[in-house]
Every structure is written in structure tokens, then in C-alpha cells.
Amino acid sequence: MPSPERKSGARTSRPDWWRGATIYQVYPRSFQDTNGDGIGDLKGVTQRLGYIASLGVDAIWLSPFFTSPMADMGYDVADYCDVDPMFGTLGDFDELMKEAHRLGLKVIIDQVLSHTSDRHPWFEESRAHRNNPKADWYVWADPKPDGTAPNNWLSVFGGPAWEWDGVRKQYYMHNFLASQPDLNFHNPEVQAALLKVVEFWLKRGVDGFRLDTVNYFFHDRELRDNPAMVKDDDAPGLDAPDVNPYGMQNHLHDKTQPENLVFLERLRALIDRYPGRTTVGEVGDGARSLKTVAAYTGGGDKLHMCYTFDLLSPDFTANHIRACVGAAAEMISDGWICWAFSNHDVTRHASRFAQAADEREAVARLSISILAALRGSICLYQGEELGLPEAELSFDDLRDPYGIRFWPAYKGRDGCRTPMVWTSGGNHAGFSSGRKTWLPVPREHKALSVELQEGDEGSLLNHYRRTIAFRKAHPAVIEGGLTFLDLEEDVLALVRDKGKERLLFVFNMRRGPQEVPLPAHLTVKEVLALPGCSGCIDKGHLRLGALDGCCMRV
Known part of the structure; x- marks a missing residue:
């Protein structure tokens, strides 16, 4: 089992600890279950913080744990300021924070500000009728004379980005699921309410925020149609798989609006009132992503750093990495970027980059060595330090609405979200003592468990530890x-x-x-x-x- 706790380095005591930091993403549903319901929880994360600290990372990023109907695994928030009972309580979160800080780990939490669940009280009030205090808190629009949607905007999760509501007799906008209505950031009251949410967690001691879909906050007031994507335009990038028509549009009007810069300045002004805190934005903007990162992180008055999907592609070549990192260095003069090869939304890179199963470990070793050498902060996704490949799941196993919608052309994101493997035997590889887990534990993952790799000095897990230590030991690599x-x-x-x-x-x-x-x-x-x-x-x-x-x- 995990080796004795090793506290993170003294870098985390610096106000700019995030610059060059190594961040470990925890997907709580799949990390450690402590109550036997087959779903990971906050107590489980706390239980395993010693393991995370032993990797030598500087911080953890927690995917959403807020109150939610879980239509999109917590990215559909029904209460921004409470913990879903599935994951525990606010008290459990406070204990997690206390233990993380004792171990020298910073804690970054997800903030899903662009949209809420349709079960959020704000939306329930907004949809009740057209004349109420929150009537304009979401993006509502009248139909065209023929009853069709206001424009041609598409949802990332498939189909139109508009859903008809019979009560208001209007459409509301949703960039993702129909049960994830978009907030209207053009309304100052919405901005103020969301800043209060951020401050709630700042007062609770969190060290930073990962801002989900940060360039989706604002939409074009005039609701102009998006033009088609043509060969001479910027490539659609990795915002959606090529089986999804979303990539056929040039998304000029439904995201990345200039008004977002002003809101990010307001957000930064709030963050700066709490020294040592940070922000990292998720930017999905196709081939324009690096330009957006430059705008969102430049000037020292908006976000501290952003990450893009550039290195989350299947392309594992010298030319591709050199082009992405070189372009970032050229465009992002006074900003900062965070690099990653895997996260909870993409195929695990041990599978994505490997041309055959027998080279997965070599690919994983080289990947972390390259990542650790890059300029910027770096983010690791739970299980990549074990070399976990993408899980092959049947349709009946799927929980991801994205994969269910586009099956079988696209299998969705569940293959990278299966439970962490702590032991090679036992019930569900040490993840849960329950009868069934929310996603199955693949048999081939058990042979890569923490337990088996911990005592092997030459294992991939220990290679990760040494590589992270190497990076932290050399100022030239960090800064x-x-x-x-x-x-x-x-x-x-x-x-x-x-x-x-x-x-x-x-x-x-x-x-x-x-x-x-x-x-x-x-x-x-x-x-x-x-x-x-x-x-x-x-x-x-x-x-x-x-x-x-x-x-x-x-």
C-alpha cells in the first residue's frame, strides 16, 4: 500500500505557488468509496491524501461535489454552496481541507459558472413566468414565426442549443444538456450572485478554482447565427468529436465574447483579496484556444492560468508538441498555461498515444518526462501514474449522457472515469466494499494497482514520483x-x-x-x-x- 506520507515542497508557501505547480486531478466519484454505496466520496479523498502527497504534487483539483441531480455527473449544479449527500457533507469537506493543508497540499475546486441544473432554485423561479425577479437570469428567447429555435446554435452534447419551455412559451439556451440551462451573464445580478458563490468557498479556505468552460460565460446579445466551418477557417479543434455536428460551425457568437474579459477582471479583483489563491480556466475554443488563453491570462488582472485541449489530441509526435508549446510561448507573452495529456473528458493517454498495448508503459513513462520538462504548470489525472489504459465498456455500463447520445460512433467519457485501483485483489480493487460500483473496475486495471507498483522501484508509479521530484529540484524547469x-x-x-x-x-x-x-x-x-x-x-x-x-x- 502507499508509502509513508511525504509532504509537498515548500513552494506551496509562496503567493505564486501555482506558477510551475504540479496539480493532481481527483474525480471524487471514482477515487475511494468509504460507505459501500459504490460511489467515491469526500471521506475517501481525505483517506487517500497521504498517497497523493507521496507523489510530490503541489495541489489537488477536485471535480464537482456540489448538490446535483447528476445528469452530467455533477457538472449540473443545483446548489453551489453545499455538498451532495452522495459525497458527504460540508463538514467532510472541511476535514479534507484540513488534512490537505497539513500535508502541504493546496486544494483547487471546480466551479461550473456558465450553467446550472434545471433543478436549481434560480432556474425554477426563472421559468415560472416572464415577470419575476429572476426572469432574466437565464438566456431566454422567443421562437421564430414558424416556431423554430431563435438561431442555429448547437449543443456540445448534440442537437440544438435551445429547448422549448411551454410555461414561458420561449426557448432557453443550453450549451450542453437540456437540463443544463445557461446563465445570462449580461445580467449584473447574475454576475454578483456567482461572485458570492466564489467568495463562499474562498472564506472556507480553498486555494483556487478550476473554472469549467470559462469562455462560454457570455453569448452574443443579438443571437446571430454561427457561420459554417469552412476549410479556410480555424480548425474546429477538440471541442467535440468529429461525429458531432458541433464541429461544423465556427462558434463566433455562442461563446468567447469580448464581455467575458470584464467579468474575469471582476473575478480576479475578488480573488486578489485573498492572498495566495489561484484560478485556472478551461478553454475550449478550437484553433483559437491559445489566443483566448493569452487574452484571459494577460495583464495580470484576469485569470492566473488556463489550459486548452491542444495536447489532449491523439497526436503524440515531436512536431505536434513543438507546434503547440511553441505557439503558446509566442502568443502568451505575460500569461500562463497549464499543460496536461489526460483528464476526465478524454481517452486516457496510455491508450490514446500507444500504437499497441505492449508499448503503453513506455509511452506513459515518456509522456510524464516530456510534460515535466515543459514551461507552465502541469496537471495529472488520477490513475495516469499507474499507466491505466482506457476502459472498454459495454453500452449497458455507460453513465455518460454524451457517450449514450453518440454511441457507437463515440463511446463517451466513462472509459477514463472508472474507479481507481488500489489493490490487485479484494472487492473492486480496494475502491469499494459494496456489492456494485457505479462503473465497473476493469480486470486489466487490477494488474496495475497501487499495491503492486508501490514496492517495485522500477514501476511507473515510482517513475512518476522521481520525475516530479526532478522537476521541482530544477528552477530552470519550474520558471x-x-x-x-x-x-x-x-x-x-x-x-x-x-x-x-x-x-x-x-x-x-x-x-x-x-x-x-x-x-x-x-x-x-x-x-x-x-x-x-x-x-x-x-x-x-x-x-x-x-x-x-x-x-x-x-
């Missing part, structure tokens, strides 16, 4: 500059530097060994013990094994 070098097409080479420290990272992304000629203008002073490195230098060439990497002081 330094980044310059890419052009070596071979399937080699990712970059220099990180800060002050007198200058580090050269070289990663062989080929599925076979190769010799890489080192740049003549760089003198290798020392080969550092980058975890997993098996490279050696011979006559100006670096010999690397397949999917291998090396770090040198130059």
Missing part, C-alpha cells in the same frame, strides 16, 4: 525560459534556462532506437539522472532507446 532545437523530425529537443542553470532535454519519440547528433554550439557539461533515461553520448551523438529521453546540463 525558466524554453527554446526548441531542430534536430531530427521525430526528436523533441528543448532547452530550459534560468540564471546559470541551462538544461537540454532530448526525447526520442520514434518507436525504435536512434542516434541524435547534438548541436555543435552546445557543450554538454553533465548528463543528469532524468528518471528513465538510458541515453549515452558518443562522439557528439546521443544514443537513445525507443521512446526514451535524456537531460543534460549545457
